[in-house]
Amino acid sequence: GQSLEQPSEVTAVEGAIVQINCTYQTSGFYGLSWYQQHDGGAPTFLSYNALDGLEETGRFSSFLSRSDSYGYLLLQELQMKDSASYFCAVRDQDDKIIFGKGTRLHILP
Amino acid sequence: DSGVTQTPKHLITATGQRVTLRCSPRSGDLSVYWYQQSLDQGLQFLIQYYNGEERAKGNILERFSAQQFPDLHSELNLSSLELGDSALYFCASSAPLGVQNSPLHFGNGTRLTVT
Numbered sequence: 252g253q254s255l256e257q258p259s260e261v262t263a264v265e266g267a268i269v270q271i272n273c274t275y276q277t278s279g280f281y282g283l284s285w286y287q288q289h290d291g292g293a294p295t296f297l298s299y300n301a302l303d304g305l306e307e308t309g310r311f312s313s314f315l316s317r318s319d320s321y322g323y324l325l326l327q328e329l330q331m332k333d334s335a336s337y338f339c340a341v342r343d344q345d346d347k348i349i350f351g352k353g354t355r356l357h358i359l360p
Numbered sequence: 361d362s363g364v365t366q367t368p369k370h371l372i373t374a375t376g377q378r379v380t381l382r383c384s385p386r387s388g389d390l391s392v393y394w395y396q397q398s399l400d401q402g403l404q405f406l407i408q409y410y411n412g413e414e415r416a417k418g419n420i421l422e423r424f425s426a427q428q429f430p431d432l433h434s435e436l437n438l439s440s441l442e443l444g445d446s447a448l449y450f451c452a453s454s455a456p457l458g459v460q461n462s463p464l465h466f467g468n469g470t471r472l473t474v475t
Contacts, residue, residue: 284463293362293450294403296463338402340464347416348393348464352402 253277255339255351262357263329271324271337271354279344283315283322286338288353294338297324326356334358363387366451366467374475378439381470385432385453391415392434393454393464394426398447409434441474448472 255275263269275283282301286294300306300315300322312325326333336353343349363386373379385392394406405418409428420426423441428434438445448469455462 286464293466293468294452294464295362295466299463340403345416346391346410347405347408347418349405349418350395350403 253341253343253349255341255349257337257339257351257354259352260355260357262359264359265329265331267329268325268327269329269356271326271339271356273322273324273339273351275320275322275339275341275351277341277343277349280317280320281342281344281346283313284340284342284348285311285313285324286340286350287335288338289335297337329358331358331360362465362467364451364453364465364467366449366470368470369468370471370473372473372475373441375441375443377441377474378437379441379472381436381438381449381451381472383434383436383451383453383467385434385451386465389453389455389465390432391454392428392432393452394420394434394436395450395452396447397450397469403450406436438472443474446472446474 257273284299285297288294298313305314310327315322338350338353340350365384367382390411393408395403406420408416426436450469452464452466
């Protein structure tokens, strides 16, 4: 079956760096994406990796290793507004976009 | 604003009833996806339409059905509702096939409460 595994919760301190990992097992692979969702809100797109390596977008970076079926989202200079749930997602060979269960990020002042 | 419109925002109904959720995709997007999100759960993929045709199906119950109309808006029909169907239902749209790095743009969701 298809599955994406990510930690259910992560806690970090304001101003610090945090990494959220994601491992996946899917039928075909056409890229790993990350989405952010604040409580009561809609998911919003953060980043996308189709090829191995690191993609940087401001304070957020995302990494992919296709050989390891693994990726991570790196958040730097954490701010209180970064408190949210973060989801990894994979587009499979049937064009389905499957999401992980999400990682709730708690930020301490 | 993602450009994806979902109506209604809230829906409260009784068990056994039927409801219809509506979604208008972002201008130019041909794909529409439906997801269910229960409390503290991830986004469960239900079904995807592309330019009016069903393209992929996930863990969608037989009591649920959907369609995409010629104007590309989509409706998700939920029937014989059960308490466990209470959830947030999201619609998302994306660019046409072939643009593989096209992200999903989500609507604000419809919160369904079954009593």
